[in-house]
Amino acid sequence: MALIEYRDALNQAFDEELARDENVVLMGEEVAQYDGAYKVTKGLWKKWGDKRVMDTPISEAAFIGMGIGASMLGIRPVMELMFWSFATVAWDQIINNAAQVRYMSGGLINCPIVIRGPANGGTNVGATHSHTHENFLANVPGLKVVCPATAYDAKGLMKTAIRDNDPVMFMENTLLYGEKWEVPEEEYLIPLGKADVKREGTDITLIAHGRAALTALRAAEILAAEHNISAEVIDLRSIRPLDEEAILASVRKTHRAVLIEENKPFCGVGAQISSILMEKCFDDLDAPVLRISSIDAPAIYSPELERKQLPRPLDIVAKVLSIC
Amino acid sequence: MALIEYRDALNQAFDEELARDENVVLMGEEVAQYDGAYKVTKGLWKKWGDKRVMDTPISEAAFIGMGIGASMLGIRPVMELMFWSFATVAWDQIINNAAQVRYMSGGLINCPIVIRGPANGGTNVGATHSHTHENFLANVPGLKVVCPATAYDAKGLMKTAIRDNDPVMFMENTLLYGEKWEVPEEEYLIPLGKADVKREGTDITLIAHGRAALTALRAAEILAAEHNISAEVIDLRSIRPLDEEAILASVRKTHRAVLIEENKPFCGVGAQISSILMEKCFDDLDAPVLRISSIDAPAIYSPELERKQLPRPLDIVAKVLSIC
Amino acid sequence: MATSAKSTDISKTDFGKSPINARLSAEQKLKLLTDMVRIRCFENESVRQYSAGKMGGFLHVYNGQEAIATGCASLMGDDDHMITAYRNHGHALGVGMNMNECMAELFGKATGCSKGKGGSMHFFAPDKNYWGGHGIVGGQTPLGLGLAYALKYKGVKGAAMCFMGDGAVNQGCLYESLNMASLFNLPVIYIIENNGYSMGTSLERSSAFKSCLAERAAGFNMEWAQCAGTDIYEVRASVQVAMERAHNESRPTMLEIDTYRYYGHSTADAKHNVVGGYREREEIDFYKKNHDPINVFKAKLIAEGVLTEEQFDTLEEGIKAEAAQSAVFADESPYPEVSSITEDVYYEVDRQTEAGRTGKHFFND
């Protein structure tokens, strides 16, 4: 298996799907001639040309809406938001058109669109550029939400997302673009709605998604090495659909859980998982399920402090120790 | 005490605050000459004139943004969204400007704005017009979120919201505008962040906000009359700040809770409350905390069905009976 | 608004002589009239049924504007598409949807075009190239762009007509769309149905413009035009220019068509025809008397010898009966099952594909 960057894994997914289906088209700001602000679409415009890989003006509402409209006629647009943060200006198109048009038409219209881009803090770009919308978007029935943590997952999930006939919100991470993972040469797909047990364990379950899953893995290593605690790490990968079975099975085994996310706490993904565990694992729990999220304030710019605003391995370790 | 409509209670609040502070101004679509789409601002344009009560074009992004900009210079705008659903087109202004400008300026800039309007389903206006954004907005540090259930609360909270120096998202309900409650003649204020125990009880705590609080009250009556169960009903009134103390005190007394909201379930307000109870009342609970929200799909138009999509008293009763 | 100075004044030009109209057969002309009357009667019936408490939510009717939807729909070929806002019954009937599925939708019945899920604002018929029916003001304008984009992508010679009201022109995504339409040479036709009001706000109180709203497109290097919406011949002639531009040059157009609505904004609008309301009763009467698209066209067809008064009465009677019958159909139709609330949310779940069966999609418990 080749060791490749997260961005290149995505790039391969686009390239393969562009080849597979002539209705797939990539669009967004700087995705074509500039190769993408983060070079995720590098070389694709050169290879596939203007028709399949297209630069847009800085008009997120209109170009996301254009993608939605095109998808209604059978095009399969893969739309880049240079940052998911900029979805705020296209919010209406996503929430009211992509998510609702199938329903309001009684199932007559489909919207096979992928909206993608990085959604993360931690890069010192300030509050307006560091939003993580996965809890908002997964609240909306009609949307699917995916947050891959590794290159392998990113490629397999992206290919599936492009083939999915529902609108998929695909959240990448600028801090991961340059990280490398093993990715097979042969084609593979990863279903939406399947969590990945990234580490097996018996004493406690750490549930996370996106980059927080990697932070949880690091915490699990420390817990094993320094505290003799065996933590199971579940990477949700997809937030909606959600792999509830995997969550329940693990917690029923370990009887304890800590939920980690880089989102803000109030009504975050962790709140939803906690409420599921409350309802379905009440008698299985030996301790309260605890949550860690980013410190509850807008993303601070100061590099020194933003590092501390997001969950770190030792924050997780401390929470775990408080209930183990 | 006079028995007045929810809409008139709000109207009084506006009138009194317009009189009290010359920087208060009401703006929105049809709020002036048309008296408001739901007549909440009736008579105020006639009384206060163009300067204080102003109609805007159908440009939510720009007029909400205009209000935010004006508030930075000391104006205290009370902005109507004809429906809170239309906040989707002004999302960026709310999330990135109103919520973040104080933070990003290191506290140099304040944003004393109120954004208000009805936020509810149940009126058969379809999926795009029935959004309840309180969980989304309360996720954003920098914003405050208020959801009054009665005329009394609406007036007292609105007056406080207008005087508050932070941006307050004020969510009303078209189904309640025509309902009547007792409201004192003399001036009063209700602090943000104080829940109201709308009914005392000993066996279970029902926690809700907005119209769901009234549904919970009706359920409590049925529980008392037909099942001999004494339910305490807590109306959160304000979602952020949240009266955590009131929630904890009640559940530590009753040892059981059901959370009711008209929002969609995934990452709803109930998820947050459940996760708080998980963390802080784990040993006090005699049964899992359960949640009720609207049926997890876009708001259906069909009047017959939409009635069933939102939580009804008997839905609550059934949930309560399952754990009592 | 001065009731005399508007460009809805009957034009000096005889648009019946425009090639697109001159080649119409008598039958085709009667079809145009019939389609307008069908809209009028359907709307009247729906107002009646609304008053009788048969539906919920809003009802925005199209009375007075019939020449626009009918004229535009009549120009559509196999690869031409249409999308509009919430005042959409006229467009729906114009493209050929039947009264039963439309009335049943208003009643919230399972037999409605959207299975009772969309309601008055959300009629759809993709099989007739009709993409709705959208409730968020201006929200359909990028979708219209997307339809045009898809047509061009697929290499077919089609146009996407995207309608909006005079109030909707103040939603920003429209201008983003105009820029992209012009920049990318997309065959979209933006049509402003300017009925002079957005709810209770007159055009003058909501918009700043030079000669008209459509002229705003000029700044985006886009062709624009304005015409009157009284005479369906004029509507067809004006839209045809844009259609040809779309088909032959793949260039967009913004077209403003002046019109008038007889009813209030919706059935809830009590201020549209009362003293102290936002418009005078005389104004409404003026339009009904001088600019009614059905009366005007009827008179033309009688003058052309294509129609007699008696034939018209028969026609109208038949259509009224059809409309009344649609209410019976709607009334007798079943409501959707409660289980249907969570259907039509996800394609993959509805089809129970592998994807639809993987993971939890709904979260009530």
Place this chain on the structure above:
Amino acid sequence: MATSAKSTDISKTDFGKSPINARLSAEQKLKLLTDMVRIRCFENESVRQYSAGKMGGFLHVYNGQEAIATGCASLMGDDDHMITAYRNHGHALGVGMNMNECMAELFGKATGCSKGKGGSMHFFAPDKNYWGGHGIVGGQTPLGLGLAYALKYKGVKGAAMCFMGDGAVNQGCLYESLNMASLFNLPVIYIIENNGYSMGTSLERSSAFKSCLAERAAGFNMEWAQCAGTDIYEVRASVQVAMERAHNESRPTMLEIDTYRYYGHSTADAKHNVVGGYREREEIDFYKKNHDPINVFKAKLIAEGVLTEEQFDTLEEGIKAEAAQSAVFADESPYPEVSSITEDVYYEVDRQTEAGRTGKHFFND
């Protein structure tokens, strides 16, 4: 882009003779030059410090555009205000912010103008009528409208200058704002700093327009103009017209000022000056050689006898030292405390008012 056909070509008109410039004292003229040089030196120092790893995030510098912020700021009276996008260091220094607080902000230090919370894109100085510094493209345009609205509401004779780039004109809220500015007669001046590129996209690839972008305002019945941004005299003369319109008629203006950026979009932009990148090195050299606002003004002042080469060198040396010193200041300043992460979120909490002490405002535990 043809490097010769742009309106940045040095104008035939001698704007030094415009009343607003003719009445400048020698001292005031030197102040204008000084301010431009201060921006240039600050930006050069910040690029150096960025390369040295002293800051995070993005750094968008203003080199090449100095005449605009400086010229505009020089026209501001007590009731005139300014707001702009993320390329905002020039405006900040222009209104009189000092280099220390700006450089410290870039370093993320507690002594920064925004206490290290805003970073490069978010400088603010309300005491100097300077409202930032905004990172979402176009997001500041409604805020600028709000500043103008507040000025009018309070009855003061002021203007709000709201800046944006040539890429930002394709955000819809700008057009909503233009309509409201014109409709409500608000004293706002929208200034497009057209540097020919939005990131890697040239003007021609992002926008459809007639003669220029500002002309789009015409459709909203708004005055508009275009001028070159090389000669600060021209900038001042052009902006002054809009200022007077705002002050005396309470009417808005859209003004497009042609300019050029020497560096990439941000320090992360590796494609702005390489073969196969989005612009040729010759183009950059052409602008530096023929349109550098500092060189052009320096030459004018020397010709006017207000300045000598030697004086300029001394001036520049002093400013370079000031910039270097600001980096020392920033470097030696402390980082904010971790506890400050949750400060400046809520006014009421920061002041520990009754409201700030009621209910739970933060939810980490």
